[in-house]
Amino acid sequence: MLKRSVGLSVGLLILSAGLVSATHYKVGRPKDPVSSYRAWKKVNDKPIYMEPFVAGSCIGPPWWDGAKDNPHVPKYFTVYVNKIGEKAMMGKSAASFPVGSMVVKEKFNKNDLKRPELLTVMTKRAKGFDPQNGDWEYMVYNGSLSTKSDSNKKACQSCHSSQKDDDFVYRNYVEDYIRTQPKSLDWFKAGRIRAGG
Numbered sequence: 001m002l003k004r005s006v007g008l009s010v011g012l013l014i015l016s017a018g019l020v021s022a023t024h025y026k027v028g029r030p031k032d033p034v035s036s037y038r039a040w041k042k043v044n045d046k047p048i049y050m051e052p053f054v055a056g057s058c059i060g061p062p063w064w065d066g067a068k069d070n071p072h073v074p075k076y077f078t079v080y081v082n083k084i085g086e087k088a089m090m091g092k093s094a095a096s097f098p099v100g101s102m103v104v105k106e107k108f109n110k111n112d113l114k115r116p117e118l119l120t121v122m123t124k125r126a127k128g129f130d131p132q133n134g135d136w137e138y139m140v141y142n143g144s145l146s147t148k149s150d151s152n153k154k155a156c157q158s159c160h161s162s163q164k165d166d167d168f169v170y171r172n173y174v175e176d177y178i179r180t181q182p183k184s185l186d187w188f189k190a191g192r193i194r195a196g197g
């Protein structure tokens with residue numbers, strides 16, 4: 001009788017240990033780091049007007065709803081950078097982002113400057129990931145972060161390669177950086193009309 005109840009409690013112990021580790025596994029599963037981007041450093045305090053040409057090219061795959069959006073509604077953007085990339089992003093001179101840096105650009109429709117319709121994301125991968133493109137990975141997320149795709153990455157790279165000397169990052173929204181830039185970036189400044197004036 002005694003033997004039996006010991007056996008039973010050992011069995012229960014094993015069972016509960018199993019349950020605990022199952023719970024731990026679920027909680028500890030690696031999450032997509034992009035999901036916490038709004039806790040990162042916000043680089044421009046207010047949404048900035050997006051050049052129509054850029055807005056029209058900075059899009060998700062054709063099967064997304066956002067892609068059917070009216071291109072004549074003005075678009076705005078806000079940029080966030082994670083801790084690893086903060087120093088490079090905010091610096092006054094040409095940037096060199098460390099491995100693990102992540103930059104998120106939210107794209108808004110003028111009629112809703114709270115909920116982004118799209119996110120474009122750059123992640124600095126390990127040396128050798130894509131040396132020609134600065135080892136950056138390019139990804140697009142829908143605004144609610146439920147879908148992501150890299151199917152447009154060739155287009156992303158074709159524009160961003162013009163920024164090769166600044167580690168493929170534009171940074172035309174970083175106040176201190178803009179002040180150090182030559183006149184050639186004037187058209188960017190002209191486009192920097194903030195939402196609400």
Ligand code: HEC
Nearest residue numbers: 054057103105120121122138139152155156159169170171
């Ligand atoms: C037509 C050129 C063009 C294309 C195509 C393009 N971008 Fe950009 N991207 C820009 C410009 C210009 C900026 C600076 C912000 C602005 O003016 O809108 C920018 C900014 C960004 C930023 C903020 C970091 C930075 O460079 O300053 C990210 C992240 C980004 N783009 C990701 C992407 C991804 C992902 C794609 C592909 C889906 C993409 N871009 C396609 C022109 C482009």
